[in-house]
Amino acid sequence: MAKKLFIETLGCAMNERDSEHMIAELSQKEDYTLTDSVEDADLILINTCSVRERPVHKLFSELGAFNKKKKEGAKIGVCGCTASHLGEEIIKKAPYVSFVLGARNVSKITEVLHKPKAVETDINYDESQFAFNDFRSSPYKAYINISIGCDKQCTFCIVPKTRGEEISIPADLIVAEAQKAAKNGAKEVFLLGQNVNNYGRRFSGEHEKMNFTQLLRRVSAVEGIERIRFTSPHPFHMDDEFLEEFASNPKICKSMHMPLQSGSSKILKEMKRGYTKEWFLNRVEKLRAVCPEVSISTDIIVAFPGESDEDFEETLDVMRQVEFDQIFSFKYSPRPLTEAQNYPNPVDPEVAKERLVRLQALHQEISDRKIQRHKDKVYEVYFEELSHDYYVKGRTNTNVIVKVKGSEELLGTFKNVRITEVARTVMTGEIVEEKAS
Numbered sequence: 001m002a003k004k005l006f007i008e009t010l011g012c013a014m015n016e017r018d019s020e021h022m023i024a025e026l027s028q029k030e031d032y033t034l035t036d037s038v039e040d041a042d043l044i045l046i047n048t049c050s051v052r053e054r055p056v057h058k059l060f061s062e063l064g065a066f067n068k069k070k071k072e073g074a075k076i077g078v079c080g081c082t083a084s085h086l087g088e089e090i091i092k093k094a095p096y097v098s099f100v101l102g103a104r105n106v107s108k109i110t111e112v113l114h115k116p117k118a119v120e121t122d123i124n125y126d127e128s129q130f131a132f133n134d135f136r137s138s139p140y141k142a143y144i145n146i147s148i149g150c151d152k153q154c155t156f157c158i159v160p161k162t163r164g165e166e167i168s169i170p171a172d173l174i175v176a177e178a179q180k181a182a183k184n185g186a187k188e189v190f191l192l193g194q195n196v197n198n199y200g201r202r203f204s205g206e207h208e209k210m211n212f213t214q215l216l217r218r219v220s221a222v223e224g225i226e227r228i229r230f231t232s233p234h235p236f237h238m239d240d241e242f243l244e245e246f247a248s249n250p251k252i253c254k255s256m257h258m259p260l261q262s263g264s265s266k267i268l269k270e271m272k273r274g275y276t277k278e279w280f281l282n283r284v285e286k287l288r289a290v291c292p293e294v295s296i297s298t299d300i301i302v303a304f305p306g307e308s309d310e311d312f313e314e315t316l317d318v319m320r321q322v323e324f325d326q327i328f329s330f331k332y333s334p335r336p337l338t339e340a341q342n343y344p345n346p347v348d349p350e351v352a353k354e355r356l357v358r359l360q361a362l363h364q365e366i367s368d369r370k371i372q373r374h375k376d377k378v379y380e381v382y383f384e385e386l387s388h389d390y391y392v393k394g395r396t397n398t399n400v401i402v403k404v405k406g407s408e409e410l411l412g413t414f415k416n417v418r419i420t421e422v423a424r425t426v427m428t429g430e431i432v433e434e435k436a437s
């Protein structure tokens, strides 16, 4: 009888893809099938995130709960970024854990499964050319890794310490994955990397030279792929050639993630982001000039050490000037192994809280006003997911989530949809014959 696998994935899209890779390896080499029930599972995996402190704390309480619920003889494995940086400590604190597998070692999942108390966390391990088995949680959209690791040294960020140095995956492998996904029915690919527009800086072995713009052209030539998304690009690498390709290539979805982090050039320098407030605003201006319909999302950290009221005002100023369509905002969280953990002048936690509230309130005000422009507009929507009450959800090219009444037949199709009800997260619409504007 097939063994059962329960997997919980925390963190970013790359973790989602790592989980898919592990599921593929386990189902095809070890005969596992997925279950939603911890009690039924023969193997329980937690794929962890360590970007902020909270998920790390949560890990140990969750492990305890899983250990209580699991059936006799079931194994628990800890994978991902927290596994990379805590390693053996996890087994010391939670001795019932069977193995620990780092974020850059997921290809070894079927190996560690049979090695009691294995700890595989080598951050120099090169998985850039490993041919994983195929598993996709959605047949309509395919995540494809284009690089592993990150070469930037943002002083707040633990990722380079958990995922190691950046290595690009050869373009031929990426294109082959896109072709396979298209053959299996996916019309959208989502290219993943910590810093996608730095693509091509380093390959392992001899490979055709190529930058991200050229890679985008290669992927868009794949027959059957009609939409391309990617995350995350870095503002520092947003040269004109890249922005022009983004604007003019009809397969590239017109939603750009531009992680600002801070609007203060002083703080950006302390973060070692490599750009200033002016550079960021200039890139937004260029992007909007070549692609007026673009929607822009961002990541912002408030209360980085030394952030004064004036620095924070600079961030609000960028928000007012840019009017982001979506923001992901965080209070600074000191992380082990990072440079900034030792920086002086931490911001008072109460002040940090207040700043986050103010930032989010400003975004809400901007967003509530901006989303009204969608009312009665007709957009092309790609349907990806069933929703409750007989609705089906999809996305516009600019990443607006829309639901319409309907059923399975809509999944994996494009339809023109008129927005009938504007809302913060999911808009409501109706399918129309009329062409998208």
Ligand code: SAH
Binding pocket: 012, 051, 052, 156, 157, 158, 159, 193, 194, 195, 231, 232, 233, 259, 261, 299, 300, 301, 330, 331, 332, 333, 334, 335
């Ligand atoms: N290159 C990746 C970054 C991964 S971390 C990407 O752009 O997706 C994702 C976000 O988490 C970062 O952009 C940053 O805003 C936030 N973050 C990272 N380290 C943090 C820390 N120590 N405290 C608070 N937020 C942090």
Ligand code: F3S
Binding pocket: 150, 151, 152, 153, 154, 157, 158, 159, 160, 194, 195, 234
């Ligand atoms: Fe982290 Fe900066 Fe890389 S945010 S993942 S070090 S680009």
